[in-house]
Amino acid sequence: MSTTETKSKMRTKTKVLIGLGTYLAIAIALLLIFGNDGKNEDFKPQNEFKLPAWVHLQVGPIDLSINRAVFYLALASALTIITMTYIAKRMAQKPNRVQTGVELSYELVKNNILGDNLGPGVAKRWFPFIATLFFFIWFSNMIGFIPLPTNTEETFNVFGLEIPSFAIYAATANISIPIVLTLVVWISYHVEGIRAKGFLPYLKSWLPPGLENMSPIGRAAIFVIEVISHFVRLISLSVRLFANILAGHLLLLFMGGGLAVLLGIAALGALTFPLAFVFFIFEVGLVATLQAFIFSTLSAIYIGGATSASH
Amino acid sequence: MDLSPLAAVTDEGVKGAGKAIALGVGAGLGSIGAGIGVGFIFGKEIESVARQPEMKSELESIRWLGFALTEAVAFYTFIFGLIAFFLS
Numbered sequence: 001m002s003t004t005e006t007k008s009k010m011r012t013k014t015k016v017l018i019g020l021g022t023y024l025a026i027a028i029a030l031l032l033i034f035g036n037d038g039k040n041e042d043f044k045p046q047n048e049f050k051l052p053a054w055v056h057l058q059v060g061p062i063d064l065s066i067n068r069a070v071f072y073l074a075l076a077s078a079l080t081i082i083t084m085t086y087i088a089k090r091m092a093q094k095p096n097r098v099q100t101g102v103e104l105s106y107e108l109v110k111n112n113i114l115g116d117n118l119g120p121g122v123a124k125r126w127f128p129f130i131a132t133l134f135f136f137i138w139f140s141n142m143i144g145f146i147p148l149p150t151n152t153e154e155t156f157n158v159f160g161l162e163i164p165s166f167a168i169y170a171a172t173a174n175i176s177i178p179i180v181l182t183l184v185v186w187i188s189y190h191v192e193g194i195r196a197k198g199f200l201p202y203l204k205s206w207l208p209p210g211l212e213n214m215s216p217i218g219r220a221a222i223f224v225i226e227v228i229s230h231f232v233r234l235i236s237l238s239v240r241l242f243a244n245i246l247a248g249h250l251l252l253l254f255m256g257g258g259l260a261v262l263l264g265i266a267a268l269g270a271l272t273f274p275l276a277f278v279f280f281i282f283e284v285g286l287v288a289t290l291q292a293f294i295f296s297t298l299s300a301i302y303i304g305g306a307t308s309a310s311h
Numbered sequence: 312m313d314l315s316p317l318a319a320v321t322d323e324g325v326k327g328a329g330k331a332i333a334l335g336v337g338a339g340l341g342s343i344g345a346g347i348g349v350g351f352i353f354g355k356e357i358e359s360v361a362r363q364p365e366m367k368s369e370l371e372s373i374r375w376l377g378f379a380l381t382e383a384v385a386f387y388t389f390i391f392g393l394i395a396f397f398l399s
Contacts, residue, residue, distance in 0.1 A: 294376065
């Protein structure tokens with residue numbers, strides 16, 4: 001290594017250090033100028049996830065009001081249906097970029113999600129279901145990171161028009177939607193298992209193989225554990241999706257200024273705001289797609305486990 | 312001497328402190344295990360690719376599956392901490 005190279009490397013290091021130092025100095029200067037306004041009691045972070053009813057609909061004891069979550073749900077379904085049918089109708093020999101992208105994601109579902117998890121006959125029957133799950137969750141996660149004017153509690157005025165504040169919200173950040181998707185998967189894999197094996201053989205197949213010589217009491221105990229594990233799937237599958245998306249949105253909220261407002265320290269915003277960008281890229285680039293992938297992969301694994309001959 | 316207002320204030324303070332501890336312990340300690348787990352998955356994957364580079368594409372999807380399953384544990388604790396902090 002020549003001396004000039006070491007010099008330039010040293011220079012980059014000093015440059016980075018000077019940059020970081022200036023940045024910290026600006027933050028400290030802001031702290032000194034604006035100071036601490038004390039804890040802000042008016043700002044409630046949980047209100048960002050409140051669902052004020054837009055159209056009141058009450059059927060008996062069930063509240064069917066149209067609210068933000070319903071809007072996002074409808075948007076995600078419409079996007080899923082429209083993009084997929086549009087691309088399918090306009091299949092060209094020479095695909096353009098969008099068609100290539102959709103074909104790639106189609107192949108991802110076929111090879112990576114269904115892959116070896118399902119037998120060939122079952123895979124053919126359940127491919128539409130798993131693919132729809134994947135694309136629906138993907139669309140609902142992705143539109144959750146686009147700011148839309150949906151926060152009707154807080155409005156701002158543009159030329160006399162009361163426009164709802166721009167907010168980010170995802171249908172999947174509400175526990176009800178993941179739990180309904182999970183219930184659909186849960187019921188369908190049991191139904192498919194019973195259809196493939198019959199009721200009693202299906203229940204018997206829950207027991208892991210290699211227990212033939214065990215006493216009936218021991219086998220019953222293991223069967224109880226297996227029953228519990230099937231019910232735990234309900235919680236783990238839904239809470240995983242819900243918690244990931246909610247935690248992502250909360251991180252963005254707090255880093256993008258919520259923490260500074262909550263604690264009343266304006267200078268904190270200067271430090272957390274760049275982090276909000278980092279987390280936004282992490283959420284959009286990785287978590288949104290990954291959670292859709294995980295949800296559909298686990299659904300495929302569950303259906304495959306229920307239908308395959310061995311446990 | 313009537314101590315009930317003082318008791319009420321202390322009670323409120325203890326409750327707030329308990330909630331803050333619930334969030335801190337839940338989200339903070341809970342992340343330790345998930346962090347170790349995620350590191351383990353990526354470390355093992357790097358090791359496997361170093362041993363058998365031709366398996367790289369197959370290991371990729373398994374890696375993401377393992378990563379997401381482990382990472383979710385951190386979020387479970389975070390969400391339950393938040394429930395304890397804001398909703399109780």
